[in-house]
Amino acid sequence: xxxxNHYCEKRMRIKIINHSGHAxxxxxxxxxxxxxxxxxxxxxxTVQPMERKMIPTGIHIELPAGYEAQVRPRSGLAWKHGxxxxxxxxxxxxxxxxxxxxxxxxxxxxxxxxxxxxxxxxMIISRFExxxxxxxxxxxxxERGSGGYGHTGV
Numbered sequence: 001x002x003x004x005n006h007y008c009e010k011r012m013r014i015k016i017i018n019h020s021g022h023a024x025x026x027x028x029x030x031x032x033x034x035x036x037x038x039x040x041x042x043x044x045x046t047v048q049p050m051e052r053k054m055i056p057t058g059i060h061i062e063l064p065a066g067y068e069a070q071v072r073p074r075s076g077l078a079w080k081h082g083x084x085x086x087x088x089x090x091x092x093x094x095x096x097x098x099x100x101x102x103x104x105x106x107x108x109x110x111x112x113x114x115x116x117x118x119x120x121x122x123m124i125i126s127r128f129e130x131x132x133x134x135x136x137x138x139x140x141x142x143e144r145g146s147g148g149y150g151h152t153g154v
Contacts, residue, residue: 012064012067012125014061014062014063014064014125015061015062016059016060016061016062017059017060017061018058018059019040019058019059019060019099020038020040020057020058020059021058022038022040022058022117023038024059025037025038025059025123033124034072034122034123034124035122035123035124036074036119036121036122036123037057037059037071037100037102037119037120037121037122037123038057038117038118038119038120039055039056039057039102039114039115039116039117039118039120040056040057040058040059040116041055041056041114041115041116042116043116044113044114044115044116045113045114046111046112046113046114047083047104047105047106047111047112047113047114048106048111049082049106049107049108049109049110049111050105050106050107051105051106052086052103052104052105052106053103053104053114054101054102054103055101055102055103055104055114055120056099056101057099057100057101057102057120058099059099059100060097060098060099060100061092061100062097063092063093063094063125064094065094066094066127066128066129066130067094067125067126067127067128068091068092068093068094068125068126068128069091069092069100069123069124069125069126070089070090070091070092070123070124070125070126071085071088071089071090071091071092071100071102071121071122071123072085072088072089072090072121072122072123072124073085073088073121073122074119074120074121074122077120081106081108081110081112082106082107082108082109082112083104083105083106083107083108083112083120084104084105084107085102085103085104085105085121086103086104086105087103089124090102090103092123100123102120102121104120104121
């Protein structure tokens with residue numbers, strides 16, 4: 001959503017440096033959770049099947065303490081071409097000031113071309129809690145208990 005109108009009344013201000021010349025990451029619709037990240041490449045990058053490439057965005061951000069940026073795949077690229085973000089979600093910590101880069105992998109059967117300005121991933125800003133471990137000798141009982149993978153039989 002290029003005009004920045006988003007459904008939330010409360011908006012966080014985040015410092016950003018954009019070396020790409022492309023539009024800033026933006027919400028494409030009023031209820032979008034993620035903002036699209038665009039490729040900042042001097043020439044077309046080809047990602048062969050089962051190959052991974054690090055794609056720069058030209059974007060640097062300064063997140064406040066207690067927040068992270070998560071880089072996630074775009075569903076259309078995953079469905080149509082088998083392109084996804086390899087370390088999904090990729091975490092950008094609040095103390096990182098380097099360029100945001102996206103590790104794309106091609107799980108499709110054909111080569112995929114990434115052109116300058118292509119929307120390659122989405123970024124979500126999330127609050128998180130810093131925890132302190134509290135060692136104990138037992139945990140509270142639940143109905144599930146220690147049932148793990150496939151424990152419900154479904």
